[in-house]
Amino acid sequence: MTRAILDATARGLVDEIAADPFAPLRVAVLAPGGHGKTTFLRELGEVYRGAGVPVLESLADAVAAADDDAALLVDDAHLLDDATLDELRGLVDTRRLRIAVACRPWPRPAALTELTAALSRTRPPLLPRPLDHQQTEDFLAARLHLPPGPAVVEFLRGQTGGVPGFLDRVVAALDPSGEPAAHLPPAAIAAFGPDLDRLDPDAQRLLLAVEAGVGLHIDLLGQLLSRDQDAVSDVMQACRATGLLGNDGTLLPIGRRAVAALIPAEQRIGVRQRLAELQLDRGAPVLGLASSLLDSGASGGSVATVFHVAAREALPDEPALSARLFAAAVAAGEPPSAVKVGWAGAAALSGDLDAALRLADQLIAAPDPVDRAAGANVAAAALAHCGQLGRSAELYRWAGTDSARAFAAVGLLGTGHPDSAAKLAETSADDGPPTLLAGAASLMSQGIHDSVTGSATTALSALLRSAALLEPAGRAALLPDSPAALAAVVAVHCGELSIAESVLQRAVAANTGGPLMSVRHLLLLGWIAMVRGNTVAARDFLTSATAKTPTLCPRDWLFATALELGLARRTSDLAALHRTWGAACEAVMRHPVDLFTLLPLGEFVIVAARLRDQDRLAPHLHEALDLVTRLGGAPLWATTLHWAGLHAAIIAEQPDAAAEHARALTACAGHSRYGAVISAAADSWIAVVGGDVDPARVEDAARGLHGVGLWWDGARLAGQAAIRTSDRAAMVSLLDCARLLQGKATGRAAQATPADEHRAARAAAPTDDLAATRLSDREREVAELVLSGLTYKQIGDRLFISAKTVEHHMARMRQRLGCTSRGELLTQLRRLLGATA
Known part of the structure; x- marks a missing residue:
């Protein structure tokens, strides 16, 4: 008999009964779906039959049985009616038969609770657990008839939680002609359809909410289901009984995919929309839910508001997503005038300068002076990245805010208009709030002015202070250039490369300027x-x-x-x-x-x-x-x-x-x-x-x-x-x-020398070692560079020798290797050094 793969506790009980099959047995087997209850009973039945013990599988057989030594094995007891459960309990009380009853933890009618309590008086309930890594490997090897690789075992155990019934569905769906791969076949997901269909609508909605990321927020789930806390707990127990939902309120990965794929899309969208609206009413974050509604077709006033709020949440860390959400808000019914400022800024921060300029141009022509200034700021920043620093300065000057005037001064100095920059500095401020951005912009302007008229030290000092000031809030700052980048450029121009490197590394770590500036920081590094x-x-x-x-x-x-x-x-x-x-x-x-x-x-x-x-x-x-x-x-x-x-x-x-x-x-x-x-x-x-x-x-x-x-x-x-x-x-x-x-x-991250490259090539490809040793290290270097296509002059520049010396090395190699032509020499060198033409 082939032994089934069971968890340790279940296997221990089977072995105990195999050692003494005629001993009394009364045991309740409690576990969610897929955990191996049926497999355990089947294995137990094989043990009893092998020992000559009659095996009964229905209450009618048990009532009619004349042999008190028989074994009654009852599966899915949670599906039985109260009368049948009461009769089973009566058999337990008479102690006539060996009895094992398997059931899920939910539903839990009183008669089932009394039955399991009666069974537990002589032996604690058996609680089958998911398979561990070794048991999963053994399980897969037995089903697949060949040992699976470690990656496959780890992947499938991670997806199924080691639940044997779910593993079995995956294996059944695999192509029997090929080796198992680290993926979930569609048929394995489809196999969960009947399980989900048997759930009542509230249980389905709860699983959809969990799939959306709600977790154990009982209050929110209660509002979604229109139930009190106890009733929500009952629904959650029903979901846990499927085996898909863990005690921590999370779905197994395979369960998440099944819920997303098999419950109708309109239900999924409806649950997410309702959750988003509830979160919005509570003043809670809506980004995750709103993101899942993108491209779903959801619309209406409340959905538009959800998208708008989520777009603002996403702006500091994910400006590209923020721009998509702003667009979705308009598509769902939000007035464009309400989102265009944020939308333009998000587009610019994400690096979509064309969209940013298009939206900003519309704002500049808007009747609201606040919108016009915001549009000018966005357009000015975008134009600076497009290389139009002069036009950028004009727009910043027109915008009129403190930070805009400072950025305008930087642009005017950068395009060679120091007098205009000086006049701008003399104009009165707009009495705006002294934000970090305003302070950083002022220091940027001062630093660039000092770089032109003062010393490198004072210029760098101002720019470094500007960069430090902006770090805490710089991710969502829309900048024509970052103070870190300008500090680095100035530092390179005055030979302070360590300072340039340090300030750029800090900017990269702080994500100053968001994705729009990240490329510039890396290029300068x-x-x-x-x-x-x-x-x-x-x-x-x-x-x-x-x-x-x-x-x-x-x-x-x-x-x-x-x-x-x-x-x-x-x-x-x-x-x-x-x-x-x-x-x-x-x-x-x-x-x-x-x-x-x-x-x-x-x-x-x-x-x-x-x-x-x-x-x-x-x-x-x-x-x-x-x-x-x-x-x-x-x-x-x-x-x-x-x-x-x-x-x-x-x-x-x-x-x-x-x-x-x-x-x-x-x-x-x-x-x-x-x-x-x-x-x-x-x-x-x-x-x-x-x-x-x-x-x-x-x-x-x-x-x-x-x-x-x-x-x-x-x-x-x-x-x-x-x-x-x-x-x-x-x-x-x-x-x-x-x-x-x-x-x-x-340094430590150095470029490999030609000799290093040669040694690597020899290690990777077979060579004629005896002949290769005829070349000196310098000759090997020369040979490598000749084979890479460099001229004698270029090789000389690389190795700090003259072209004549390179020619001399080539002549010596040709003589030593006995070659009669340059072509023959190159062929020999390719063979010896493992090089390619």
């Missing part, structure tokens, strides 16, 4: 990693940022494209430069030049020179230079711009232009330590390119660049000087400096 030479981390930030939204706003697209180009330039990936350049040119044309996008513009200018397309970017560079001129020179901002212009001129072999940028950097040198470092590095670059390599001067300049966060630039300066000097000792010293600075730049 990627920019910092790129400047430090950590291309792996920079790539990760870029990937995370672009994964957040299918369409980047113009400002974010500008930074993302510049970051893509910057990574390609730093890894000498000429193909990627060409591939991205078209998008970069479009991004530049779509985004007017402003103070806060000089970083990507500088990268574009350098790449344009690398691709011999500098004429296309020349007007934008001239416009940027004119911008800083209108701001009185703005050394903090001009330094990075001239540094990029210097490199572009060097790459384009334009010595006069390079000298002009170097002179401009000299003029900025006295304004900050960063300016002095950049000026010294510029002079060193000019000298190196001209063939005048002073090792001590180059090392000082390279270490200075590293000290202000430009780790990759510092290593590159030393490396380029090394390959341009004819002094062997100077070359070795400069190469050591370059490698040291490059190593410090990579």
